[in-house]
Amino acid sequence: MERKTESACDQVAARDEHRQTTVVPADPRSAGRRKALKHLGCSFGALAVGSLVMSATACAPLIDPNTVTEIPVGDLPQGRKIIFHADRRVELSRSGDTVTARLMVCTHEFCDLTWHAAEDNYQCACHNGKFFPDGQPKSGPVSTAMFVIPARIVGDIVVVGPAGELELAG
Numbered sequence: 649m650e651r652k653t654e655s656a657c658d659q660v661a662a663r664d665e666h667r668q669t670t671v672v673p674a675d676p677r678s679a680g681r682r683k684a685l686k687h688l689g690c691s692f693g694a695l696a697v698g699s700l701v702m703s704a705t706a707c708a709p710l711i712d713p714n715t716v717t718e719i720p721v722g723d724l725p726q727g728r729k730i731i732f733h734a735d736r737r738v739e740l741s742r743s744g745d746t747v748t749a750r751l752m753v754c755t756h757e758f759c760d761l762t763w764h765a766a767e768d769n770y771q772c773a774c775h776n777g778k779f780f781p782d783g784q785p786k787s788g789p790v791s792t793a794m795f796v797i798p799a800r801i802v803g804d805i806v807v808v809g810p811a812g813e814l815e816l817a818g
Contacts, residue, residue: 710753710795711736717808724806728763733808738797739763740806749799749808750783755792770794
């Protein structure tokens, strides 16, 4: 029985022969090149569609823009009060006949905000971003003012909304 042994040179030659058959030719009309470009195009297409889906999701409304919430003026004393408007926490701030409504969501990554009276600012629960009392960014990763929802006093009722497109404090 005769055994055939391959030398190291034979193994290298076989590998080189395999490489030569799998290399994509540089000819722009070659089938291998077209196939490689088709796969590359499909990859970029999938990436583009995924990006559009993610951006559409990220830009989804934070609140229903058509919701209107009404509360009696007597239930809103001077100062701050948290209410729920369109299933979101909204802070109403009343000073005389003026009412301001701010969405209690950080503009950085939409985490909950809380008012810290001792520090006289709003703070983000996730990344410790801080906002001044007027809703402008103070420190941390926030760079955009808090969201403001239209609010007004009509007779003896405080009307919050409809929001339409949210505005920024300022």
